Amino acid sequence: MATIKEIAKRTGFSQATVSRLLNGDPTLSVREETRRAIIRASEDLGYSAQAKRIVIPHEVVLLDNEESDETLRDSYFADLRSALEHNAKQQRMELTVFHSLDEMLNQKGKFDGFMAIGANVIAESDLEKLHEVMPYGVFIDVNPAPNLFDSVQPDLQQT
Secondary structure: OOOHHHHHHHHOOOHHHHHHHHOOOOOOOOOHHHHHHHHHHHHHHOOOOOOOOOOOOOEEEEEEOOOOOOHHHHHHHHHHHHHHHHHHHHOOOEEEEEOOHHHHHHOHHHOOEEEEEOOOOOOHHHHHHHHHHOOOEEEEOOOOOOOOOEEEOOOOOOO
């Protein structure tokens, strides 16, 4: 397990800054680049904030891949999108919504990962391209590429 001292050495920031950030000090004010560097180093080194939860701000894409004329489907995905946006805000994630895979791929370097909702078909070649440029992604409710991406599939019988 990594220590705060090792994280500080790797990032070039003081042990005090690293400690305050990883322990969630609300009075600490640092640039977003500093926050990201420390969190990435802590993840890379396997740091564990014993019994504390580190809130990790990430820039994440939400691919809203749903175009339907069915009222029930529209309502389901609208509620799902709303819940994802609400939870992203609580987790201090910057969530950017795209309705087109091509638009999302044009912005690829800016984001840490993606979530995708909707049942519209995505071509296999587009899924492979997506995996090349943004391998950290999760499909919600459906997974058109289980060998490339993770998925979360709700148990609708229990809802």
